Amino acid sequence: MLSRKEYIRTSLELNLFFGRIMKEHMIFMEAGLLIKNSSFILEGDQLKRSFEEILLETVALSKGAISQEVIDSKELVTSFTLNSERITENNTGICIDKEITLAELELESNPSFDFPPGLEKQINNINQRAINLVIEVIKFKEKVLAKLLKCNVFANLYQLLIDHILREAKFYLKSLEDIQSRVKPTNDILEQEVFWDTIMKEHAFFIRGLLDPTEIELFNTANDFGQRFSELIDMTEKATEKDIPEITREAIELTTEIRDFKATGTEGLIDCEIKAMAYPLLGDHILREANRYLRILNSYLNIRPQ
Numbered sequence: 001m002l003s004r005k006e007y008i009r010t011s012l013e014l015n016l017f018f019g020r021i022m023k024e025h026m027i028f029m030e031a032g033l034l035i036k037n038s039s040f041i042l043e044g045d046q047l048k049r050s051f052e053e054i055l056l057e058t059v060a061l062s063k064g065a066i067s068q069e070v071i072d073s074k075e076l077v078t079s080f081t082l083n084s085e086r087i088t089e090n091n092t093g094i095c096i097d098k099e100i101t102l103a104e105l106e107l108e109s110n111p112s113f114d115f116p117p118g119l120e121k122q123i124n125n126i127n128q129r130a131i132n133l134v135i136e137v138i139k140f141k142e143k144v145l146a147k148l149l150k151c152n153v154f155a156n157l158y159q160l161l162i163d164h165i166l167r168e169a170k171f172y173l174k175s176l177e178d179i180q181s182r183v184k185p186t187n188d189i190l191e192q193e194v195f196w197d198t199i200m201k202e203h204a205f206f207i208r209g210l211l212d213p214t215e216i217e218l219f220n221t222a223n224d225f226g227q228r229f230s231e232l233i234d235m236t237e238k239a240t241e242k243d244i245p246e247i248t249r250e251a252i253e254l255t256t257e258i259r260d261f262k263a264t265g266t267e268g269l270i271d272c273e274i275k276a277m278a279y280p281l282l283g284d285h286i287l288r289e290a291n292r293y294l295r296i297l298n299s300y301l302n303i304r305p306q
Contacts, residue, residue, distance in 0.1 A: 002182045005115045011123045011179055012062045013070050015130055016104070017292055018172040019058060020076070022137055023051035024285050025165045029144065031092045031279070032157035040153075043140060045094075050133055052097045058126060059103045061119065064110030069299075075292035077104045080266045084280035087270060091279055127180055134173045141166040156277070158209065164202050171195065189244050189300055193236050193251055196293040200258055201229035203286045207265065210282075212275035218265070225258050245301065252297045259290040 002010065026048035033041050070076065082101045089096045145162040147153040175185035186192070204226035211219050232247075232254060239247050266283030268274035 002179070002184060004117070004120050006184075007179065007182060008115050008119055008123050009065060009067065010184070011127055012058060013066050014172070014175055014179065014185070015054065015058045015126060016062060016066070016070075016076050017288075018168075018175075019051050019055045019130065020100075021168060021285070021289070022134065022172065023048045023055065024281060025137070025141075025169070026051070027088070027092075027094055027096065028165075028282065028285075029141075029155075029157065029162075030094055032155045033144075034154060034156075037153055037155070040140075040144060047133070047137055047140060052100060054126060054130055054133065055100050056097070056103070059100060059107065061122060061126075062107055064108065064113040065115065065119070066107065066109055068109040069295060071107060071109055073291050073295040075288050075295060076107070077101055078263075078266075078284055078287060078291070080263075080270060080280065080284045080287070081105075083270055084266065084284040088279045088281035096281075124180070127176055131173065131176050131180070134169055134176065138166065138169050138173065141169060158206065160202065161206060164199070164206075167195075168199070189248070190236055190239055190241075192296065193247065194233055196255075196289075196296070197229050197233045197236060197251060199289060200255060200293065201226050201233065203262070203289070204229060204258065206286075207262075207278075210276050210278045212277075215275055218274065221261065225254075225261065228254055229258075248297055248300050252294065252301075255290055255294050255297065259287065259294060262287040262290055 026044040030041050030044045030048070033044070035041075082098060082105070085096045085098050085101060088094070089098075141162055144153070144155075144157075145159065145166060148155060148157070148159050148162060178185045204222045208219055208222040208226065211222070213219075232250060235250075236247050262283060265274060266280060266287050269276065269278060269280040269283050
């Protein structure tokens with residue numbers, strides 16, 4: 001059973017991370033859909049705006065309440081986020097509320113924060129609204145994916161990408177539902193690692209598929225990461241509880257490598273030094289997911305992230 005402090009802090013940290021992830025999913029879908037599917041574009045844009053509203057409220061309530069570990073992990077915002085948003089907005093024409101990022105960059109943790117009962121009621125309201133919104137996002141992603149799989153629409157979006165972001169939305173929804181029941185979100189270590197290793201593997205293959213054919217070295221590096229994560233997933237699926245420390249250390253090592261690769265790639269996209277069908281916000285997005293996964297992995301071994 002979550003205490004009031006755990007409920008408030010866990011809720012805030014979950015919504016700060018996944019709320020941004022969800023609204024960026026809408027940006028990616030909006031950028032990949034064609035004008036013929038303008039109804040999808042408009043629906044995705046409205047969902048994006050709804051998440052921006054929840055994020056603004058969440059950030060305002062998070063001052064002093066979230067942990068220093070989450071702030072330090074750079075899973076909420078990185079040094080690239082604001083510039084990535086500016087460039088992506090300029091290049092796509094999709095409006096992005098950058099005030100959210102500016103506010104998140106100012107977030108601090110306060111060890112003396114008292115987690116008042118009134119805040120618990122506000123968080124409960126945000127969580128319930130987020131649940132309703134994520135359900136709508138899931139329906140939207142499923143609708144677009146069904147059209148793509150039946151070849152009823154064309155979009156500059158991989159079918160696997162939509163499936164990928166659909167799984168992330170369902171993961172977020174399950175976590176919210178657990179928290180609203182006052183229980184900690186799923187904490188089976190091996191199950192978590194298989195989920196996030198799969199996310200990392202697919203990121204590597206998405207990077208591979210978005211690179212210009214002339215970026216041979218980056219293509220090969222991304223492909224190698226995908227293969228290595230595939231092997232790690234196989235090992236993790238066969239692992240037992242006694243294998244957790246060794247498996248987790250391997251996951252930390254590999255995720256640290258791909259995190260650094262993503263950071264270099266994001267910087268390269270910002271500086272227009274990499275030829276790819278990608279924009280900086282996509283790079284920063286997958287970088288933050290690696291940062292979060294590293295924090296989770298390190299928490300299993302009770303060590304600070306590298």
